[in-house]
Amino acid sequence: MTETTRDQVGARRLLADMLRVRLMEEKCAELYGATKIRGFLHLYIGEEACASGVLDVLGPDDNVVATYREHGHALLRGIPMRAIMAEMFGKESGCAHGRGGSMHLFDVSRRFYGGTAIVGSGLPLAVGLALADVMRGREGVTACFFGDGASAEGAFHESLNLAALWRLPVLFVCENNLYAMGTALHRAQSQTDLCAKAAAYEVRTSSADGMDALAVRAAALEAAEGVRAHRAPHFLELRTYRFRAHSMFDPDLYRDKSEVEAWKLRDPIPALATQLREVGMLDEAGYAALEAAAEAEVADAVAFAESAGLEPVASLLDDLTTPVERSATGGADAGGAR
Ligand SMILES: Cc1ncc(C[n+]2csc(CCOP(=O)(O)OP(=O)(O)O)c2C)c(N)n1
Secondary structure: OOHHHHHHHHHHHHHHHHHHHHHHHHHHHHHHHOOOOOOOOOOOOOOHHHHHHHHOOOOOOOEEEOOOOOHHHHHHOOOOHHHHHHHHOOOOOOOOOOOOOHHHOOEHHHOEOOOOOOOOOHHHHHHHHHHHHHHHOOOOOEEEEEEHHHHHOHHHHHHHHHHHHOOOOEEEEEEEOOEEOOEEHHHHOOOOOHHHHHHOOOOEEEEEEOOOHHHHHHHHHHHHHHHHHHOOOEEEEEEOOOOOOOOOOOOOOOOOHHHHHHHHOOOHHHHHHHHHHHOOOOOHHHHHHHHHHHHHHHHHHHHHHHHOOOOOHHHOOOOOOOOOOEOOOOOEOOOOOO
16 A cells, blocks of 8 residues: 555544534534533534544554543543443443443443543543553554643642653643633633643644644644653643533623634534545545444434343442452451551
């Protein structure tokens, strides 16, 4: 296969990936309105180029940690859409057995370690996963996705410091969408150059246009190769924007409609489709086929989730506590006197 053909296949795959995420989430919004999906729901619509570009350069031995805005990351990491949709519905066949919901998609078999609701909590987890890999002599890279708001948390600073000090293979991916809920970056942080924050810990940094899947892919490839080669962390900032409100509860009153509309003109999906059309790599029929495949996958996932069962009451308390080992004398075996 020539380089050009490989590039063409890769670019079409990114487009297909973004369409799958977009259509799945548009359906989730609809199902939320119909109260089929409950609780919190944070949509990634507008930011799809970030997950598709970064996850495209990772392999099965790498680890992935994400936030509550992780539906797309989970899907592109290989969790079947059926298992994601069933999780959204709280059904037993969901990827977290219906106990996690939208914010806690999880699949150890695919090295997808969440889905975490607490801002910044994924970073120490990623550092721990990378440390475990180093201690076990494993080669993997741990990619950790988080937002600009997380960079104001203590966990961000502790994690970057330790990752640099202990030379841990973490790819920190900051999806800078300019807002943490309703708070603009410049209203909450004295240093708005997020790469400068990371560089303060002697971590290598780079930035890319998070609305351009090919640019994200190229930047992620270089960053991940650097992590593998140097066995040291890298901070990759992706400048992006969410088109929808922070969550389904957010009236979205903190930004001008004109700002949102201006960013929508840079929608990563039509942008990549146009790029591919311009070089003759995609025609109308090709685009329609990608869209139809994604629509069919979504319809199948929804039908699966609708018909799936809830966890039976009898097992509801399973896995809530760790069984206490009893010693021969009958007392809790906690390893002696304290
Ligand atoms: C420790 C903590 N503080 C506050 C919250 C409430 N909260 C949920 S999302 C969010 C904004 C985070 O913004 P950012 O990290 O930029 O990610 P984005 O939502 O933009 O993807 C906040 C403050 C939380 N979940 N955890």
